[in-house]
Ligand SMILES: Cc1cc2nc3c(=O)[nH]c(=O)nc-3n(C[C@H](O)[C@H](O)[C@H](O)COP(=O)(O)OP(=O)(O)OC[C@H]3O[C@@H](n4cnc5c(N)ncnc54)[C@H](O)[C@@H]3O)c2cc1C
């Protein structure tokens with residue numbers, strides 16, 4: 161087949177749409193679902209701007225065919241905000257000044273989110289590994305690492321209380 | 322930057338038999354898609370335009386890690402690099418493989434990339450190849466005709482070329498249980514720590530003699546310095562059954578230097594790569610022998 165009707169669950173909503181064999185998941189998220197929080201940088205897996213969570217795991221959506229994502233669950237940056245309230249990781253990025261131009265931020269936040277879902281107490285080196293596939297041309301990473309560890313701290317506090 | 326692929330006909334077989342018949346029907350024109358982290362990049366960046374793409378990820382029973390104490394480790398070809406990196410049994414008993422897996426690309430890439438894809442793509446720098454060759458891994462290749470088993474060392478033919486014939490699929494990687502007192506180390510060298518294809522890589526896997534004094538069964542495998550992953554046989558031989566000493570380590574480094582036959586490319590010159598082989602082989606041997614550089 162060169163075209164297929166697929167079903168995607170994106171940020172909790174079901175979508176049914178016809179995709180071409182050569183459409184990537186990134187193409188569909190941005191151009192068909194108009195969820196433009198997910199960015200296109202290199203389109204070849206190097207920059208991480210297109211990071212989404214596919215079945216809970218961070219992947220480069222530019223290297224996933226839309227057709228192979230049929231029946232799967234996707235979370236994009238838009239899906240982190242619940243009832244108008246930002247996620248802890250997003251808040252921490254703002255508080256720590258970890259955003260400059262913002263192009264890398266959606267991917268960065270999702271990589272961080274995936275890390276913190278598995279590990280509430282990451283070391284600095286674990287944080288750096290988690291975001292090694294997300295390039296930032298502005299911040300120099302220091303504030304991003306700080307933001308992620310501060311989000312982790314907040315999550316630990318919430319869990320305790 | 323948008324890099325659109327050419328259109329292709331897409332298949333999603335749900336059994337191996339179906340996959341084999343598609344491979345045979347479209348003889349040579351169909352590309353197997355596992356994680357897609359090499360294939361889709363080649364289609365976007367290097368103008369590869371297959372008429373047919375066959376996603377094998379819906380075939381059940383190719384994604385597993387099975388370990389049998391004292392016997393072997395079996396890894397299904399579709400197992401992701403991330404699963405290998407984080408597998409407890411691989412971390413404990415085959416740590417050199419977990420180490421290599423953890424150095425491949427980013428977490429996003431490792432969540433998609435499969436071990437079968439890494440081997441079948443057959444880059445001279447393929448991350449998992451040196452340690453697997455050093456662990457004496459074999460691969461199980463399946464086709465309509467049945468199965469055959471090939472030592473991984475014989476699997477690679479040249480850059481991007483393997484012994485796989487039309488109609489064949491890599492199904493499983495079999496790693497024999499290592500002898501007691503076997504140690505391994507993998508060192509990857511690139512310009513930066515993360516997200517870099519190796520400029521040079523070295524795996525050394527060796528077994529300590531029963532008396533614990535000399536290294537026996539030494540395996541030194543070099544990545545990215547020849548058309549395929551390369552065993553530095555002369556270097557291995559001098560170490561065999563000898564007591565480790567600094568002069569011996571120097572000699573091993575020199576022999577590995579002579580055996581490497583790298584190319585120059587945008588990442589490094591051939592001369593630089595050869596020098597780095599010497600440095601890394603010596604470093605690897607000192608580390609598994611517990612020696613510090615004097
Ligand atoms: C940003 C980025 C960074 C990377 N960094 C590294 C790195 O540091 N080290 C490294 O080694 N690689 C790296 N890679 C390359 C790639 O991720 C790995 O080689 C990966 O393991 C390939 O696996 P895959 O499942 O994605 O393969 P695919 O792209 O699906 O397939 C690769 C090739 O193998 C064939 N194939 C796949 N599975 C089978 C099978 N079971 N039987 C027969 N043929 C098969 C395909 O037809 C194709 O030709 C990187 C890639 C990207 C995009």
Ligand code: FES
Nearest residue numbers: 201202203208222
């Ligand atoms: S756009 Fe996907 S990794 Fe750069």
Ligand code: FES
Nearest residue numbers: 260264296297298
């Ligand atoms: S804030 Fe500009 S790229 Fe990261």
